[in-house]
Ligand SMILES: Cc1ncc(COP(=O)(O)O)c(C=O)c1O
């Protein structure tokens with residue numbers, strides 16, 4: 001078994017996370033259950049901090065809250081000296097509720113609404129990462145009308161291929177995100193912003209994609225951005241105070257995944273920035289990164305109860321769990337691969353090959369193909385690893401399935417940070433309709 005974070009198999013052959021027995025967790029909170037290993041998140045944040053400190057540069061590590069956002073997570077992020085990347089009013093609202101320092105928040109998105117921009121300006125967040133000309137003109141008008149200043153970065157697409165799934169690749173020219181470099185749009189945006197009265201252009205942002213294993217992509221992006229910086233320096237006298245290279249640092253999902261140690265991505269990327277700045281005879285800008293998956297992905301485990309079994313002789317055995325694409329859409333969306341084991345019989349030897357199906361009415365609702373397991377069925381618990389990023393945050397109610405609970409574990413303690421959805425929650429949004437119907441009936 002690949003070991004994640006603080007996980008271990010105890011003397012009874014049961015999976016423990018953060019010193020807590022998986023069966024205790026499922027008896028207390030039910031299944032499916034997201035379990036987050038807090039110590040693992042702490043050590044990942046520490047690895048990023050250490051790498052920057054070793055390079056002796058100014059930096060910010062902004063947790064990309066799209067990976068997993070809830071009040072407890074954002075409190076933890078603040079505690080770990082992380083900044084925050086939000087990309088919707090909902091993510092910003094969660095940060096407000098968590099008491100996250102507003103000055104450390106960066107707002108992203110290719111279609112921020114006027115209301116979202118207003119919310120960001122009113123809360124005086126750290127900066128807005130401007131994505132396109134529509135947003136730029138709205139933001140100019142908004143800050144002018146409020147007579148309020150706002151720091152901004154411009155997001156550019158550096159034209160770098162990220163070597164990842166095309167759905168999570170964002171640095172290429174043909175992308176909905178950011179200002180394009182080749183066509184001169186980015187130059188125009190810098191020109192519009194450089195002496196603006198209310199918008200203070202602090203720097204540049206680029207994000208090449210997600211689940212990236214090679215540091216070369218980040219180095220290449222830095223070189224591409226600096227080519228433009230040289231141009232901007234000459235044309236407008238603009239040199240950035242901040243260079244945000246985005247997130248995307250890969251993690252281990254399947255056996256074959258070989259991410260670099262987190263610090264190595266940083267060291268190599270920072271060295272490239274230092275080289276480029278030295279060539280221009282300029283100071284090294286403050287370097288920002290935005291990891292989501294790399295901070296929380298491997299720290300999350302989903303525990304399911306096994307249910308129905310279907311053996312198709314000479315074809316395949318399907319074992320179904322009590323969740324699926326409603327709590328983990330990544331296999332269906334990106335053909336993502338996962339590993340798993342029986343949490344309650346973790347030392348039992350593998351006896352058969354099975355495929356793990358979800359319970360949705362979709363043939364594509366499969367979590368794992370061809371998994372070696374002991375003979376298992378009802379009463380057994382399946383722990384699927386590395387589900388901490390884009391699992392709960394992409395969860396949905398397809399088939400009116402309830403979203404799972406989320407538990408944080410650390411040093412033998414466990415705490416529910418998001419309760420399981422209830423059947424009443426499902427119809428809550430329809431309350432006004434049901435009430436008006438009841439009222440109409442009583443009027444008759
Ligand atoms: C702008 C931006 N920053 C950060 C991230 C976080 O990516 P990851 O979770 O792969 O680190 C994303 C998602 O890909 C993103 O679009």
Ligand SMILES: N[C@@H](CCCC[NH3+])C(=O)O
Pocket residue numbers: 066168210211330389390
């Ligand atoms: N949701 C995606 C990543 C998208 C990241 C945001 N740009 C995933 O699960 O891998």
